[in-house]
Amino acid sequence: MPFTHVEIEERKTRTIAWLFFVLMAIYVLSIIVLVWGIRFWLGFSGSLEGSHFIGALGVALLLALFHWAGSTHRLVDRVLATVLAQPADIEDTYHKRFRNIVEEVAIATGGRYRIEPHVISTTALNACAVADFNGRAAIAVTEGLLARLNRAQLEAVVGHEAAHIASGDSLGSSIFCGLFALHEEGLKRLSGLFSERHWRLRGRGAGLVLFVIVVLWVTNKVKRFCELFLSRQREYRADAVAVRLTRNPLGLAEALHVISNHWRGVGEQGESLSTIFIMDTGAEPLSEQTGLTSDLFSTHPPALQRIAALLGMAHIAPEQFSKEMDAKQRIQKPKQLLDETSQPAIQPIEDARRWFLWNRESWLGPFGLEQLRSRKDWLPENWVRQEGKDDAIPAHQDPHLLQLLRSRYGADASAEATTARECPNCRVSLSRRFYEGVPLDQCPACGGCYIKTDQIKRVLLREEYAFPEEVKRLAAAMPMVRQAKQIARRYGTLPYNQLKNRQCPSCKSAVVRKFYTEEYLVEVEQCWMCGLAWLDRLELELLQYLYEQRAAERKEAPNL
Amino acid sequence: MAIMGFVLLLVLVALLLWFVGDYNRLVRIRQELKSAWSQIDVQLKRRHDLIPNLVESVKGYMAHEQKTLENVIKARSQAVNASDLKDKAQAENFLTQTLRSLFAVAERYPDLKANQNVIALQEELTSTENRISFARQFYNDQAMRLNTMVETVPTNIVANMTGFAKAEFFQIEDPGHREAPQVKFN
Known part of the structure; x- marks a missing residue:
């Protein structure tokens, strides 16, 4: 393996210099062509004179400079906001593990980088890294990834992302995305003019706009090709560096296998940032072709090739690997019921009333x-x-x-601590418990709990516990989804009602009783504003059970 | 004659530049070695600090496993008091082993395994173990680079002239690590 950290550093400087040069050339060229076009439109003809050329160059550089300052300002924050990433939750045990892993890997790189851990709240499986010129770096992974990967696999993924940061790939991608945002924006706006049914532009004005559009489009494509070509090569290298950091090729191979067999999309916004993710974020099946055309047109190398390279490092035959992965069943730990309470010692109380x-x-x-x-x-x-x-x-x-x-x-001994909130039904102080790694405030008397909406999503994805029989019985008695859809169609929405004498304990807003979603008809009492929800006993498990049932059904009929 | 002098001057300048460049690389590696070592120290200290908490929270559940707990405490105090590199490595390996047996025993107590406090501590300890091994990996990588430079031509000339010595590796003397690696899917 050729990559020591020093070599990475040296290569990083060289690559970035190159990249910068090529980019600036494309950028300046596009501006010059634009200036020439405008000049032509204004009535000048003939070749560019020296003064005009220098003027155009000056305009181009000035624009580039301004744009550069604008696009690199708070770059990490903006990219993270685009993919809807939030800082990892300190209380959640899965997030805690992820934070720890990020710090471990940072140490493996020699402690040169401070990497911020972020989580993207989606069921998809993917991970990305961003870095800027101020030395800020962040790794974002999806909730789905945290739920599905074990510690070694997650560590390998974080290693891959840390490798991107260490070798400057993230910086390069960020420059790409930042610098050419103006072109993309301009292209979008200008094509908007032509998408109306009646063209609003006629004559020479239309000709100019068309010309500008063509220039922007060509620049964009050229930039895209450069980006894709670089991106493909970088994935192999990042895999290799990740193995060097974590010394676990098998973990990364397993992680790639799991990711490539799940949904990887991170929304429309994430689509344009596909190059910074560990795997293609598109909705299509992964491109497994090789050759020049696929080098030019796809952001990531074929997953099978990447896995094969990693298996080569681990000295494992691909057939054996896929057999083991297929046979692997998730181990379900014995169920720890959410409503287990122990009876505390009794102290005598004096009161004559009966x-x-x-x-x-x-x-x-x-x-x-x-x-x-x-x-x-x-x-x-x-x-x-x-x-x-x-x-x-x-x-x-x-x-x-x-x-x-x-x-x-x-005095309930099995709880972590009692909290300041009280049960809306029993008025008893709630106790802090963990279910599927998520902290929630549960009533020790009735078993209901307060949980935030995004935390419900996390619970749905995780599979630490098996379900008790009671939940299965409840699920069988649930109303049919078809009925609910009929109702929703008739009234425009599913019924809900506001609870008059209830208040959200966190933001004091109104609380409504509603169904969780059209697909999952579990009643939740939810705050109108902040989304803090109250679920009665076993409702959380019921929701989770229904979700897993639905996922299993979908797996059996993948063509639907 | 003037040309000869010029060439000689050029050669001298090139030699000087080469010397300075190599010397600076050696110094940089030595600095990284130092920072890697302090990183190991920080993480070892972190582990030493976590262990009393762990023992305190499992004590109530594991009344019958006094010996295991005592072993952990003994190993910890040995590790805290170790002074030179070799002793330290040995004591830390012993501590790792006793912790491993503690967690193996803990598997037999379902109440203990469900305790959130213990789960959190176990995660912290696992993470610390990983940090130690990553810091050690980085330290050894840097030590190897330094040693290669000290021993190979031409950097050995610079190293000898400026008094760079070979660095000691942070060895693992756990016999389990010497066995052939087994592939596990879990």
Whole structure:
């Protein structure tokens, strides 16, 4: 392997210098041609005179300079915003692992780079790297990638991206994307003029615009070819450097195999940034052709070739590898139920009042507080009636009983910590728990939980736990998707209603009860503004179960 | 005569430039070696700091595994007190082994495995182990480069004149690592 870090550094300087030169040449050429065209339009004819040539060059360089300053300003932030990446969550265990891996790999590069870890909230599998001239660098991976890859595989992917950063590829791509954004923007605007049904431009004006469009289009294509050609070569090299960093060719081969067998798209915006991703972001099947034409027209080399090269390093036959990968089943750990609670030790409480308890059929009791507390069927939402009085209330509405309930659940040893929020139904303090690596605030009494909408997505993707029988029964009783679609068609939207006496605990906005989506008809109570959702007991698992069922169905019928 | 003098001058200048260039490369590698070593130190310290927390949180669950826990604590204090490079490497390898056996034992306690605190600590320790091995890898790569330069012609002339010595490798003396690698898919 020829790449020591010093060699990478030296090559990086050389490549960037080259790239810069070629780019500037294309840029200046395009400007000169434009100036010549405008001059012709204004009525001059004949060849360019010296003064005009120098003037055009000056204009071109000045434009380039301004544009350069503009396009490199906050470049990393802008690219990350384009692919909708967010900084990795500190509390989420999957994100924590990713943060750790990024730091590990940064150490393997000799600690020269501070790399910021970012996560793209999508189910697709892909990863990208960006860097700018101020030495800022970031690696962004998708939620899907975090959920599907194991530690070694993720480390290999991060190694690949770190290799792009170390060898200056990310910088080069960023320059490409930044510098020619003006051309692309101009092209888009000007072609807009012609897309109307009636041409708004006629005569010589139209001729000029057409001319400008042709120049911009040709420049764009030339730039695109340069970019694609470089991009293909760089992927092999980044793979090789990644292996040098992590010493794990098999991990990278496995990761590429997994990524190439899943959806890799990151949205329309991401499409134009395809070169900075580890694999092509297009919707088409991966291009597996080789030769000059595919070198010119596709952003990434064939996945099979990349995998074959890596397997060569690991001394493994490709047939054996694909057999092992096909046979591999995800190991499901034994289920840890979300609503497991342990009964804490009981402390005596002095209160002379006695209460009747409604158990859905008849009034039981009367019970003293101590008896009430030790009854397992006494929950915060049960109705109670004080002895000698007629009016019944839910247990949590009496301040003394609420205190009793809180002390009963507060000492729950299995929770991480109690939080400041309280259950909207039981009024009991919620406890902080982790489900599928996601932190959520769960009610120890009724098992419901507060969870943010983007965190629900993460839970759906991850598969640490198996489902209890109860969830499967609930799923079988779910309304059909077809029915829901009929309803939605009739009313224009799925029904929802605002909950009058409820407030979002985080932003104090209104809360509505609605279905999660048209496909997944689980009721959630969601904040109108910030999207914080309350899910009742087992609803989160139900949603996850339905999602996996749907994914399995799709896998069986891939042509639909 | 004047031409001869000019050529001689050119040769001298070229020699000087070559000398300076090589010397600067040697110095740069030595600096990287130093920073890599301090990185290893930082990560080892991080591991030493994590272990008391780990022992504290598993103690309640593993009342019957006193010996394993004591081993870990003993290995840690040995590693903290080790002074020279060889002792240090040995003590750290011992610590790695005892930690490995601790986690192997922990597999038998489902409550422990479900404890979020322990899961988080285990992740931190795994990450620290990786950082140590990556830092060591980088250190050894740089040491190899320095040694190659010190031993090969012509850089050895510069190295000898300016007193550059060969660097010591950070060795792994864990017999498990010497065995033939096995391929695992998991």
